[in-house]
Amino acid sequence: MLLIQNGNVYAGHGHFIPNCNVLCRDSLIEAVGPGVAADGAEVIDATGFDVYPGFVLGQCAVGAVSFAELGSWDMDETSNPIVPQMDIRYAFNLEELKLQRFARAGITSYGLTPGSHALIAGQMSFIHSVGEHTKDVFLAEQMALKGNYTKTVKNSFKSKGAPETRMAMYHMLDEAFRAAAEYASKEKKDYDAGKEVLCRVLRREIPFVISANSALEIESVVRLGKKYNLRLVIFGAYGVETMAEEIMAQGWHVMLGDSTYDMAGLKYGTNHEKLVELYRKGLKLSISSSGDEAYPNAYEQLLWVAAQMSAAGATGEEIMDMMTIQPAQALGMDHLVGSLEAGKQADVIICRGNPAVRFDNFVERTIMAGKEVFRREAK
Amino acid sequence: MLLIKNALVYTMEPNDTPEKRDILVQDGVISAIGANLSAPDGTQVIDASGMVATPGLVDAHTHAGGFDSSSPDLNEKTDPVTAQLNAIDGIDISSEDFKDIHVHGVTASCFVPGSANVVCGTGFVAKTAGKNTLEELVVKHPAVMKCALGGNPKGCYGKKGQAPMTRMGIAEIFREALRKAKDYMEKKEAAGNDPEKLPPYDAKCEALIPVLKKEIPLKVHCEQFDMLTTIQIAKEFGCNYTIEHGWACDLYADELVEGGGTICFGPIGIPEGYGELTGGDVACVRELDERGLNICLITDGPICSSETLLISAGEAVRYGIPHMRALRMVTINAAKALQVDDRIGSLAPGKDADIALWSAIPALETRAKVLYTIINGEIVYQKS
Structure with missing residues (x-):
């Protein structure tokens, strides 16, 4: 057992509980409160420090890229533009994960995602960002479907057939869901692994996380989402502001990508100040890194986007929610992570102050599944 | 001429520590940095109270x-x-x-x-x-x-x-x-x-x-x-x-x-x-x-x-x-x-007047954003 003692514990939505303890048993949080204690627990004194839930990165392909094999990466199956049956867990390489600095950046869990090149790219997993064994890392499998409605898709397929245009992208997505709905309505049918996955999306069991990088692309995605009554998470979402009312009305989530990577020409589309305003009106908004629109795909940019949101006027607490509970809810993983509550994963960061507010509000310790996985050097 | 008043100035000169100062610019070049600088009538003045100045x-x-x-x-x-x-x-x-x-x-x-x-x-x-x-x-x-x-x-x-x-x-x-x-x-x-x-x-x-x-x-x-x-x-x-x-x-x-x-x-x-x-x-x-x-x-x-x-x-x-x-x-x-x-690269008399004015301490406070960019003494960007 691990007792994080006497910290300034963040309870979400701008509320802190001062002089508060967090008790972890095995991999879970057992209790949170000022007087909470347990005999024999290992104690971390958090006096003078803030205690936050570990950051939840909405989507990231690192761990499934296979960086060693430039040119034949493992997260992008582009033999066909529509491959919902692909499952990212089979691209996962623990050794790649072990090289990374997620815990240092305060990121304790993320949506491991197929790449950005196929129209429907496959199923995501939700994983811890540190682990000794593959089986320990996975928190949930096949918990979301990843799609892409972007120029990248057009560029990937223009030399090998459709889609080459936005028209074709829309039609192919539309047809995939129409055919899946028809499949669902039939009693006698030949098993189709891809349609089985699409049926789960049509039944709203899992969210459809779809990259769209401009207002035009977002508009088409919104149309499709309404037509099939999907649970959408719009990723990237550069230029989402104009469609925000419709997205809010549908209860969909927006997962803002990194706009500091510039080669893809994405950054000019984002109005961070407007997004802060929309968030305050109820837009479900999380921040993320760039997925694999950037080269190479990365994750520390989460905190860069946090800095952009800060410069745009968001408070430290608002940004903290955008990095914890908001992405957890977007992916339907908020029963596992995203806040410090009994029964959730014991994923905790202990910081000097809010890391979204000052660059020297260091993440001092990162605790994942009840174990310390990062401790900042004294200097 | 341009006078920037009351900024917290990071000159980036050796061993200099940030202080509230004024920066006077003449003909595209910094002519003086110090407290309570004065300038002739007609000088453009930026009241930079609460702002942080660094070299561009x-x-x-x-x-x-x-x-x-x-x-x-x-x-x-x-x-x-x-x-x-x-x-x-x-x-x-x-x-x-x-x-x-x-x-x-x-x-x-x-x-x-x-x-x-x-x-x-x-x-x-x-x-x-x-x-x-x-x-x-x-x-x-x-x-x-x-x-x-x-x-x-x-x-x-x-x-x-x-x-x-x-x-x-x-x-x-x-x-x-x-x-x-x-x-x-x-x-x-x-x-x-x-x-x-x-x-x-x-x-x-x-x-x-x-x-x-x-x-x-x-x-x-x-x-x-x-x-x-x-x-x-x-x-x-x-x-x-x-x-x-x-x-x-x-x-x-x-x-x-x-x-x-x-x-x-x-x-x-x-x-x-x-x-x-x-x-x-x-x-x-x-x-x-x-x-x-x-x-x-x-x-x-x-x-x-x-x-x-x-x-x-x-x-x-x-x-x-x-x-x-x-x-x-x-x-x-x-x-x-x-x-x-x-x-x-630094703010000192005789150097080009390339100056950024920030809303907070850049590279320390994440909310710091550019309020003015000044190149050769000309305001080339101003946050609306």
Whole structure:
């Protein structure tokens, strides 16, 4: 057992509980409160420090890229533009994960995602960002479907057939869901692994996380989402502001990508100040890194986007929610992570102050599944 | 004239500590920095109470303005040695990428050719706004000779079955280009003013003469052990060098400190992979900075946007580098690397009035955003 003692514990939505303890048993949080204690627990004194839930990165392909094999990466199956049956867990390489600095950046869990090149790219997993064994890392499998409605898709397929245009992208997505709905309505049918996955999306069991990088692309995605009554998470979402009312009305989530990577020409589309305003009106908004629109795909940019949101006027607490509970809810993983509550994963960061507010509000310790996985050097 | 009143001024001059001060600008140059400065009637005054003033940021390595069209103009992939080409002929100041630079407080950048070739061509230093033509913006041209080792030239030529296919091939081409230029330069010197004795004109060799004369440095794209190749070859020919990107430079600390060339590090925040994809975190430069090597951070724009220059300095702070040292890495250190620190990179009387005014302490408080960018004493950006 691990007792994080006497910290300034963040309870979400701008509320802190001062002089508060967090008790972890095995991999879970057992209790949170000022007087909470347990005999024999290992104690971390958090006096003078803030205690936050570990950051939840909405989507990231690192761990499934296979960086060693430039040119034949493992997260992008582009033999066909529509491959919902692909499952990212089979691209996962623990050794790649072990090289990374997620815990240092305060990121304790993320949506491991197929790449950005196929129209429907496959199923995501939700994983811890540190682990000794593959089986320990996975928190949930096949918990979301990843799609892409972007120029990248057009560029990937223009030399090998459709889609080459936005028209074709829309039609192919539309047809995939129409055919899946028809499949669902039939009693006698030949098993189709891809349609089985699409049926789960049509039944709203899992969210459809779809990259769209401009207002035009977002508009088409919104149309499709309404037509099939999907649970959408719009990723990237550069230029989402104009469609925000419709997205809010549908209860969909927006997962803002990194706009500091510039080669893809994405950054000019984002109005961070407007997004802060929309968030305050109820837009479900999380921040993320760039997925694999950037080269190479990365994750520390989460905190860069946090800095952009800060410069745009968001408070430290608002940004903290955008990095914890908001992405957890977007992916339907908020029963596992995203806040410090009994029964959730014991994923905790202990910081000097809010890391979204000052660059020297260091993440001092990162605790994942009840174990310390990062401790900042004294200097 | 322009008078900036009551800013918290970070001059980035040696041993200076931030204080509330005024900055007086005359004819595009800083004329005084101090408390309660006065200026004649009619002087434009910015009340900078609550603002933080720093030198305009300096980005020592960018391609912004040369890569953002469908036909990028900074990579001439037809010959592994293109010393005779100049980035100044590949930059479009009306492009979106270029126009975005000064908005983020970056007032001067070194624009360099891409890394497809072993010897890529010259780069130049220019201000980032305030004039209508590139020529008027230029601070120094040529300023550097951009070169590239490792995966980029290998990928460009090796894949076509042409040299260089390997790092061995790259070292040979690099060395041979310099050897030819040295030979050419010596023949020219021996010929004196006698046109009959001059060697046949060679544009590549001509372009490399300022490198051999230490007037401009080699600016060499290096990953990991490519740095050792650069140090070796620069030493052989008596050239100055700077290491570009420099990922995993912490592994070669002793050699780099002895070699003395600036490390223009970045972009940062790269995940750990294998081979060239290692050591992309800014912690790599911490020890080297402590040991006195000149370090600056770069955007490699448009790989990273201009905004990331400041964020990179913030990340350096997050990785344990003291704030003032991190701020130096995007101001005076970059100016030194480009040998233009007599004009830019810090705030002092006599230096160009390139100033950024921020809403909070840049690279420390994340909410800091640019309120004014001033270049040569002119307000080129004001936050609406």
